[in-house]
Each structure stands twice: as C-alpha cells, then as structure tokens.
Amino acid sequence: MTSPRAEIVVDLGAIRANIRALRDRVRADLMVVVKANAYGHGMVPVARVAREAGAAWLGVATLDEAFELRAAGDTGPILSWLHVPGEDFERAAALGVDVTAYGVGELLAMSADVHGLRVQLKIDSGLSRGGATLAQWPDVVAAALQAQHSGAIEVTGIWSHFANADDPRDPLSQIQADRFSQALAFAHDAGLAPQAIHLANSAGATLRTTDTVCTLARIGIAAYGLDPAPAVSSLGLTPAMTVRTRLAMVKSIGAGEGVSYGHTFIAPRPMQIGLVPIGYAEGVPRHASGRGQVWINDVRCDVLGRVCMDQFIVDVGEAGAAAGDEVIVFGPGTAGEPTAQDWAVASDTINYEIVSRMGGRLTHTYTDSG
Ligand SMILES: *Cc1c(COP(=O)(O)O)cnc(C)c1O
Numbered sequence: 001m002t003s004p005r006a007e008i009v010v011d012l013g014a015i016r017a018n019i020r021a022l023r024d025r026v027r028a029d030l031m032v033v034v035k036a037n038a039y040g041h042g043m044v045p046v047a048r049v050a051r052e053a054g055a056a057w058l059g060v061a062t063l064d065e066a067f068e069l070r071a072a073g074d075t076g077p078i079l080s081w082l083h084v085p086g087e088d089f090e091r092a093a094a095l096g097v098d099v100t101a102y103g104v105g106e107l108l109a110m111s112a113d114v115h116g117l118r119v120q121l122k123i124d125s126g127l128s129r130g131g132a133t134l135a136q137w138p139d140v141v142a143a144a145l146q147a148q149h150s151g152a153i154e155v156t157g158i159w160s161h162f163a164n165a166d167d168p169r170d171p172l173s174q175i176q177a178d179r180f181s182q183a184l185a186f187a188h189d190a191g192l193a194p195q196a197i198h199l200a201n202s203a204g205a206t207l208r209t210t211d212t213v214c215t216l217a218r219i220g221i222a223a224y225g226l227d228p229a230p231a232v233s234s235l236g237l238t239p240a241m242t243v244r245t246r247l248a249m250v251k252s253i254g255a256g257e258g259v260s261y262g263h264t265f266i267a268p269r270p271m272q273i274g275l276v277p278i279g280y281a282e283g284v285p286r287h288a289s290g291r292g293q294v295w296i297n298d299v300r301c302d303v304l305g306r307v308c309m310d311q312f313i314v315d316v317g318e319a320g321a322a323a324g325d326e327v328i329v330f331g332p333g334t335a336g337e338p339t340a341q342d343w344a345v346a347s348d349t350i351n352y353e354i355v356s357r358m359g360g361r362l363t364h365t366y367t368d369s370g
Pocket of ligand 1: 033035081161200201202203218219220221222228
C-alpha cells in the first residue's frame with residue numbers, strides 16, 4: 001500500500017520530548033493544553049503522551065473536550081475554561097472535571113444543581129477577555145465562598161492569562177502578575193486557598209522566570225514544538241506535525257499562461273507545474289497564495305497563484321517531479337522543508353493558526369521517534 005493521499009503525520013515522540021524538556025525548564029507543574037484537537041494534532045493520542053511525559057493537568061476550552069478525554073479513559077486532573085449558560089455542570093461534577101467561573105451569575109447558575117463541582121476562578125488581570133475584573137473580584141470571591149460552604153462547589157484554583165507574554169519587553173506582563181498576586185492575596189484573606197494557581201502560557205512560562213506564586217503553567221504551543229515568540233527566542237523544541245501529500249499531476253505550461261483562479265500568477269517562461277491535492281478546506285491558508293512553499297524531492301517549490309478549496313499549483317521546475325511524488329507542505333524543518341512558522345509568515349499569521357487549522361479531509365497518522 002502507498003501512503004494516504006494526504007495526511008497529518010504527528011510525531012508523538014517529539015511531543016513527549018518537548019514536554020519533558022519543558023518540565024525541566026519551567027519551575028511549576030505543567031498543564032498541557034490539548035484544546036482544539038490538540039492544536040490540530042489529535043486530542044486523545046496527544047493527551048496520552050502528555051500524561052506519560054508527566055503532565056500533571058490537561059487543559060481544554062470546552063466541556064465537550066473534557067468529556068471526550070474522560071470517555072477515552074483519562075482519569076487525571078482536567079480544567080476547562082469556556083462555558084455558556086446552561087452547560088452540563090452536573091456531568092462535569094460527576095466526572096471530576098474542573099470548570100472555570102468568570103462571574104457571580106455564572107457561579108450561582110453553575111452551583112444550583114450540583115454537589116462538589118470543582119471550580120477554578122478566573123481573574124481578568126488585563127486581557128479583557130474572560131474572567132472577573134478586579135472590581136468584580138470581591139463579589140466573586142464572596143459568592144464562591146458561599147457556594148463552597150453549601151457543598152455545591154469546591155474552589156480548586158485561581159488563575160489568569162497574559163495578554164502579551166510573547167513580548168518580554170512589554171511591562172504589561174509584570175503589571176498583570178502584580179494584579180494577580182493582589183487578587184490572590186485578597187482571596188486568601190477571605191478564606192480561599194486553593195491549590196492550583198496559574199498565570200503563564202508557553203511564552204510566559206519560558207520567557208519569564210519571576211512568577212513564583214504559581215503552582216502550574218499552562219503549556220500549549222511549546223508542547224507541539226513551536227515557538228510562542230519566534231521573533232524573540234527559539235526554544236529549540238521539535239515541531240511534531242508534518243503535513244504531507246502526493247502530486248496529483250505534473251504538466252508543462254507555456255509562457256504567458258495564467259495560473260489558478262484570477263490568474264494572479266502569469267508564467268514568465270515555459271514552466272513545469274505540479275498539482276497539490278489539498279487546499280483551504282484542509283487548512284492550507286489562502287492568504288499564502290503566491291507566497292507559500294512546499295518540499296518536493298528535496299527542493300522548495302513555490303506556490304503559484306491562488307490556493308483553491310481542494311488544491312493548489314506549485315512550480316516543480318527545479319524538483320524534476322512526477323505525479324505521485326511526495327509533497328511535504330510543512331514539517332519540523334530538519335531536512336530543509338518549510339515549517340509551520342514559514343507558512344505563518346507567508347500568510348501573515350502565527351504558527352498556532354497554521355497547525356490548529358489543518359484538518360478537513362486530512363487523516364492523522366501517528367509515529368513515535370522515541
Ligand atoms: C490556549 C490557551 C493556553 C495555551 O497557550 P500557549 O500560548 O499555546 O501556550 C493557555 N491558557 C489559556 C487560557 C488558553 O486559552
């Protein structure tokens with residue numbers, strides 16, 4: 001059998017090694033973030049490897065993600081953090097999933113029909129996204145204490161999230177850390193002293209070394225081997241995702257022929273072009289039209305013209321390619337192939353978006369470099 005027509009190949013060994021390296025580097029236990037299908041890598045297999053590598057916690061956005069982890073047999077601590085009114089908090093309580101509360105109304109609703117629901121409180125220290133503002137914090141703490149007293153909930157953590165941790169020169173991170181410390185002190189004085197205290201994401205945990213109050217760091221992108229702040233530093237981790245397919249066709253076109261929709265590329269000379277059978281429905285960014293590159297026969301080949309829904313065209317003139325030849329869209333970069341970071345630059349986005357958007361008709365294949 002030949003390999004699948006188009007697949008995401010995930011090196012679980014790379015993820016394991018990345019997490020182990022991060023455990024050595026970060027002075028806190030790790031919550032490995034496996035939301036969004038583990039940033040496109042496949043949630044359940046990644047979760048298993050993360051636990052093997054010593055992840056004390058798993059982090060997800062939605063309750064459904066947490067329930068899927070439980071259904072797959074994960075019994076360890078899991079935190080979810082993005083809920084809408086009316087979600088199944090009874091089930092979260094029954095399955096021992098920690099949920100996050102942002103405000104008093106949410107706390108009251110969540111604690112109405114439950115016993116022993118594990119709740120972490122989120123303070124908004126400056127991102128202005130989810131979480132209680134500093135002004136709301138005293139009321140949130142009071143409501144949490146009351147709900148805990150009734151037995152409905154147990155407050156298991158207090159946390160916040162950086163707005164700009166990938167820029168170590170931005171003083172905002174220290175301001176946020178100070179606000180977080182103040183909020184923690186307030187909660188402590190009021191009688192809340194939960195175990196899980198966390199603020200940093202990958203960038204915060206690897207670029208800052210001063211957050212000593214935290215017991216956990218939430219690690220997403222770095223576990224997958226990508227740098228959270230590529231402009232600032234390379235963590236020297238191994239990217240786990242390779243996207244590969246095979247050329248559907250190769251042909252010659254004449255000088256002056258337009259390529260793909262809108263003819264945004266016109267062949268300046270006779271050219272050999274190759275048809276790559278994946279497109280934006282698989283997550284190949286249309287914004288990388290005319291700018292991305294793929295790897296064929298050890299040569300970087302330019303994307304010509306627009307990326308379409310199911311396919312795009314590349315210049316195979318230097319690659320001497322034939323139909324059926326392997327196309328690496330991106331990989332770890334060790335052989336010279338383009339990386340997710342290269343595609344991020346080509347499409348004016350961040351590596352996070354490149355890997356987490358890959359999907360569509362791509363299948364997942366797991367390898368383990370050990
Ligand atoms: C996604 C997410 C993370 C992980 O961030 P990385 O930059 O990928 O490490 C951490 N915390 C929260 C709240 C998140 O939503």
